[in-house]
Amino acid sequence: MELAEKIDPTLDLAGEIVRLKKERNAVILAHYYQEDDIQDIADFIGDSLQLAQAAKSTAADVIVFCGVHFMAETAKILNPSRTVVIPDMDAGCSLADGCPAPEFARFRAQHPDHFVVSYINCSAAVKALSDVICTSSNAVKIVSRIPKDRPVIFAPDKHLGAWVRKQTGRDDMVLWNGTCIVHETFSERKLIDLKVRHPQAKVIAHPECTAPVLNLADHIGSTKALLEYTRQSEASEFIVATEPGIIHQMEKYSPRKKFIPAPGEDESCNCNECPYMKLNTMEKIYAAMRDLKPTIEMDEAVRLKALKPLELMLEWSA
Ligand code: 13P
């Protein structure tokens, strides 16, 4: 039986979630790509770095992580005494899934003298094989901290890696060949079409986009950085080259500004939406809080190895 069939359709889900939050002493953390109704019941909305910091410092007993698996796993690594529940265990990420730990270990072994920087969009097992973790908001800062005479491996996003390589001038950087299935679909040609039709609009893009798309951007940054830019900019129109879930907060902060989602190559497929993020629903959040499952569990040895590079990231981005 499908989950939705088991839940009374007349139930006030938002009200029940608030009730369970008190009963369980829970905090709801949500990423900007979540559906609007989920963002509206969250205690905290943020980018990957902000969510990791919030998970580490929370006093709540239960963390309800409305995002994808690697984010919830990061919360557990940083705060293991909390129960971390995720509404849908299948909420993966093409970057994390495209970088299996055994293959990554072989890749690393081919470059034994390299300093290993892994984007937070990877599994705990890959984090455990890394020297430092980064997010899109601190990647340039983190890579700039690595001594110049030390070559660098950057995994698993080759587009973010190429952008960081350009920003830092670290031409020695070796990239793992991974991509985000959402950000790589933004079309350069369609973006140029949109720019022609909206000449006043600023183009804002996430660094997981391809180089031709990033070359068209007026501002590049993490989800939080893009949101901040739209709040502070004097422009009144923005073409948004990232997952359109972020537009909910952009419209809340700047109700008089116009936000145009950048299209994917094939406009009929909603390819600019993250299918993993969108697996989470209010019904699943309610059920996860009611049943306290599914929970994130992991091997303690792996957790401790993954914690080290995560702590170094937090130290270097402070
Ligand atoms: P941010 O850290 O910028 O929110 O990015 C997370 C992500 O998965 C982007 O696709």
Ligand code: SF4
């Ligand atoms: Fe992963 Fe891309 Fe979805 Fe972000 S948008 S969670 S990088 S698949």
